[in-house]
Amino acid sequence: MRKVTYVIALTMTVLAVFAAPVVAQTATGLTISTPFPGVTTDAGSTAPFDLLVEAPTRRTVALAVDGVPDGWTATFRGASLAVNQVATNPDAPPELRLDVIIPTGAAEGDYAMTVTAAGDGETASLPINVTVQGGAGGTVTLTPDFQGLQGPADETFPFNIEAANDTPAEVTLELEGEGPIGWVVEARPSGQSQASTITIDSGGTGRIQVTATPPVNVTEGTYDLRVTARGGGISVETPLVVQITGSYAMEMTTPDDRLNASVTVGQPSQFQLLVVNTGSAPLTNVEVTATPPSNWEVTFDTAAIASIPPGEVATVNATITPADGAIAGDYQITFRATVPETSANIEVRATVSPSAFGGLVGIGLILLVLAGLAWVFRRFGRR
Secondary structure: OHHHHHHHHHHHHHHHHHHOOOOOOOOOOOEEEOOOOEEEEOOOOEEEEEEEEEOOOOOEEEEEEEOOOOOOEEEEEEOOEEEOEEEOOOOOOOOEEEEEEOOOOOOOEEEEEEEEEEEOOEEEEEEEEEEEOOOOOOOEEEEEOOOEEEEOOOOOEEEEEEEEEOOOOOEEEEEEEEOOOOOEEEEEEOOOOOOOEEEEOOOOEEEEEEEEEOOOOOOOEEEEEEEEEEEOOEEEEEEEEEEEOOOOOEEEEOOOOOOEEEEEOOEOEEEEEEEEEOOOOOEEEEEEEEEOOOOOEEEEOOOEEEEEOOOOEEEEEEEEEOOOOOOOEEEEEEEEEEOOOOEEEEEEEEEEEOOHHHHHHHHHHHHHHHHHHHHHHHHHOOO
């Protein structure tokens, strides 16, 4: 009886072992999985794999893909960013995706790869497979009118993209724009300010409008952006480029911030101006001009400034000569600094004083009149 009981117990144990599901994980429970480990698609497209990395405790897990064919690209993405590590959270596992980009010339066939997650000395692996099959459902392509744009930091950059659906069915694609930290990249169907998806008939095309807004503190340089259209097992993307040339801004002022000058008829007067570069890009070939009253003359010691670096100041000395017939009073002169990208100006009040020679002439005339009157009274006053 005891032998029969032992045999029954052994049989039940064996059955339990073979009936239990097999889960690949480490001793502490680190796992990596995907709902669709095999994807069939065309050459020149992207095979997306939604991944789930789980662990009973919080830890940092490194990600890698082994067996990626030559010319292919495998990129992990989380929160619209390219990542190579993920932090596990037992309560809310992070969203993670692997995009396998297949080159246009890839041959048909099965391509096996292995995704690994490693952390705290333990490793979990996941085999995946991409089947490249010509005509597996057609393709969707994204073609921008212009791949790259250039401009100052304070501009918003608009891109227009044509989406072509060569699949045998209508597709609805979720649009997503990605850029460096701080950039706002929005992708919308043309003419739709709120929609985030585009529907394209089989064999048809649609237009996508993209706006890329750089952060306030962006510096000069080249920035890579990306627009992705995803849905119905299709995932396509197109890269975009923005080259920031800096912002252009300037101010005109004076050393003491005074906007008035005293000038004398018939005499040149010096007036100093400051041109300040308040932007983030250099100002080159700055032209300085003036609009004086009629018959006045204004000249500059430097009428063209070769370059003013960002945050720097250039000094310009103006010589103001009133018209010979100018009478005493206040006159307005407009000074202007100009480059092709921007300009600045100030208005200066010039107060005219009579010339010393004119004053002497006036005094002489008065003395002559008085002398004449005295002679008349002396000559005719005795009679």
